[in-house]
Amino acid sequence: MLFVVGLGLGDEKDITLKGLEAVRRCDKVYMEAYTSLLSFGLSSDGLSTLEKLYGKPITVADREMVEEKADVFLSEARESDVAFLVVGDPFGATTHTDLVVRAKKAGIDVRVVHNASVMNAVGACGLQLYRYGETISIPFFTETWRPYSFYEKIKKNRDLGLHTLCLLDIRVKEPSLESLCRGKKQYEPPRFMSINTAIEQLLEVEEKSGESVYGEDTECVGLARLGSEDQMIVAGPMKQLLNVDFGAPLHCLVIAGETHPLEQEMLEFYRLKEGSDHKENGTA
Amino acid sequence: MLFVVGLGLGDEKDITLKGLEAVRRCDKVYMEAYTSLLSFGLSSDGLSTLEKLYGKPITVADREMVEEKADVFLSEARESDVAFLVVGDPFGATTHTDLVVRAKKAGIDVRVVHNASVMNAVGACGLQLYRYGETISIPFFTETWRPYSFYEKIKKNRDLGLHTLCLLDIRVKEPSLESLCRGKKQYEPPRFMSINTAIEQLLEVEEKSGESVYGEDTECVGLARLGSEDQMIVAGPMKQLLNVDFGAPLHCLVIAGETHPLEQEMLEFYRLKEGSDHKENGTA
Numbered sequence: 001m002l003f004v005v006g007l008g009l010g011d012e013k014d015i016t017l018k019g020l021e022a023v024r025r026c027d028k029v030y031m032e033a034y035t036s037l038l039s040f041g042l043s044s045d046g047l048s049t050l051e052k053l054y055g056k057p058i059t060v061a062d063r064e065m066v067e068e069k070a071d072v073f074l075s076e077a078r079e080s081d082v083a084f085l086v087v088g089d090p091f092g093a094t095t096h097t098d099l100v101v102r103a104k105k106a107g108i109d110v111r112v113v114h115n116a117s118v119m120n121a122v123g124a125c126g127l128q129l130y131r132y133g134e135t136i137s138i139p140f141f142t143e144t145w146r147p148y149s150f151y152e153k154i155k156k157n158r159d160l161g162l163h164t165l166c167l168l169d170i171r172v173k174e175p176s177l178e179s180l181c182r183g184k185k186q187y188e189p190p191r192f193m194s195i196n197t198a199i200e201q202l203l204e205v206e207e208k209s210g211e212s213v214y215g216e217d218t219e220c221v222g223l224a225r226l227g228s229e230d231q232m233i234v235a236g237p238m239k240q241l242l243n244v245d246f247g248a249p250l251h252c253l254v255i256a257g258e259t260h261p262l263e264q265e266m267l268e269f270y271r272l273k274e275g276s277d278h279k280e281n282g283t284a
Numbered sequence: 285m286l287f288v289v290g291l292g293l294g295d296e297k298d299i300t301l302k303g304l305e306a307v308r309r310c311d312k313v314y315m316e317a318y319t320s321l322l323s324f325g326l327s328s329d330g331l332s333t334l335e336k337l338y339g340k341p342i343t344v345a346d347r348e349m350v351e352e353k354a355d356v357f358l359s360e361a362r363e364s365d366v367a368f369l370v371v372g373d374p375f376g377a378t379t380h381t382d383l384v385v386r387a388k389k390a391g392i393d394v395r396v397v398h399n400a401s402v403m404n405a406v407g408a409c410g411l412q413l414y415r416y417g418e419t420i421s422i423p424f425f426t427e428t429w430r431p432y433s434f435y436e437k438i439k440k441n442r443d444l445g446l447h448t449l450c451l452l453d454i455r456v457k458e459p460s461l462e463s464l465c466r467g468k469k470q471y472e473p474p475r476f477m478s479i480n481t482a483i484e485q486l487l488e489v490e491e492k493s494g495e496s497v498y499g500e501d502t503e504c505v506g507l508a509r510l511g512s513e514d515q516m517i518v519a520g521p522m523k524q525l526l527n528v529d530f531g532a533p534l535h536c537l538v539i540a541g542e543t544h545p546l547e548q549e550m551l552e553f554y555r556l557k558e559g560s561d562h563k564e565n566g567t568a
């Protein structure tokens with residue numbers, strides 16, 4: 001049996017009782033470490049906190065392992081109970097769907113334990129989930145690669161008055177260019193896109209495309225470390241959020257569409273007040 | 285302090301460790317009973333299962349109580365720790381956002397404990413969450429009230445190739461017409477829209493509107509009791525799902541947009557096989 005267990009968003013205590021029971025009955029426990037970051041998941045300290053709570057040793061499965069060695073843990077799952085731990089919800093990322101498909105094709109029983117993910121927890125900012133359009137991803141621009149494809153999607157959402165959730169790029173275990181040339185694997189340090197960088201790139205695309213889809217006065221909400229004790233939520237125009245220090249990753253950004261009165265009331269709590277220390281924002 | 289704790293989707297064990305800790309430290313525990321149904325939440329047996337697990341008596345807060353007596357538990361939350369338990373995630377329904385707004389306005393500290401909700405757990409069917417457009421709600425049609433407003437929203441989603449999540453009507457504690465006339469409160473028995481009824485209504489609207497937004501051959505996914513042990517997921521054209529017995533509530537429906545190969549592979553697992561007992565479908 002393969003258990004795919006969502007860990008939620010905050011820390012080790014965001015696992016559900018059902019998820020914890022599944023982990024404790026498994027013979028082998030893997031944890032994905034590449035589609036998203038959790039403070040408790042990346043440092044070796046965090047891992048031991050998890051291992052202590054779960055009462056099991058955890059094998060961190062990085063990108064190579066999940067893609068190249070999936071057969072290994074799928075064959076383990078055929079013989080015994082194996083848990084695959086996923087930050088957020090199991091179906092938040094394509095990779096995990098792929099894993100489930102492979103397991104099912106191999107005739108292995110799969111049990112999924114759901115949990116919160118950014119896709120629903122973003123409701124914390126007060127913009128109602130049923131009023132979101134297509135979710136977009138903003139990749140790190142490089143000198144030679146500046147894809148603008150998300151711009152049209154934002155345009156379509158805004159034409160319909162819908163909010164847009166922007167997921168921001170995460171680069172973990174990217175092989176360095178130098179190492180690729182030398183044929184020896186070395187990795188770039190991990191990079192997580194900040195809300196500030198996302199807005200800079202959004203404004204660049206708007207300036208180049210010039211269709212007035214949004215601008216520096218467009219209402220947005222920046223969310224950092226959503227679901228954790230020190231989450232930070234700030235609402236305001238792009239030009240204001242551009243200069244807010246949101247602190248450690250993960251960040252995401254919502255471009256607000258048309259807002260209803262209740263949504264506006266909720267956003268009011270997250271606006272910067274004159275002279276306030278905006279680090280106190282948030283509801284978690 | 286007011287703790288708004290998401291209970292997730294399946295049963296009492298879908299609460300997170302963080303949520304359980306919050307409930308256990310609270311002096312008073314309320315549970316909403318009207319925005320959605322859980323098998324464990326509606327029967328008196330289910331309630332005692334929760335009370336045993338949480339080690340606390342629970343007061344069920346029905347619609348009248350939340351809307352009329354919110355002041356009572358907000359003033360309790362000012363003096364002590366109060367938990368408000370919500371099926372799914374706290375921000376899945378407008379009512380809870382309203383409660384959070386009222387608490388914050390009253391200067392009460394609010395802590396939110398996130399959990400899975402239909403808005404992200406629907407990813408279980410394999411259609412990727414970032415490819416959904418605006419979510420729609422399908423209300424029970426009556427003889428005199430047959431609103432077609434969701435049709436245009438589905439059209440816009442389908443024009444963009446996006447999937448549409450359809451939330452189906454729940455009628456709990458609706459005052460009966462007779463009781464309204466007599467001025468004495470009596471309630472209709474609870475009603476939960478089935479996938480079959482939803483499709484009937486959808487096809488009626490298509491027939492009347494005639495814009496060929498979808499039809500009986502349009503690919504859909506029906507999901508019943510999402511996240512619970514006996515969840516059922518079936519993919520197929522509307523005309524096929526129309527005759528599937530999905531069993532007990534809650535149901536929801538996805539109208540598929542353009543699908544990618546991985547999405548198609550996942551849907552294959554949920555198609556009815558010749559002569560199969562489709563009750564075995566599902567991954568939970």
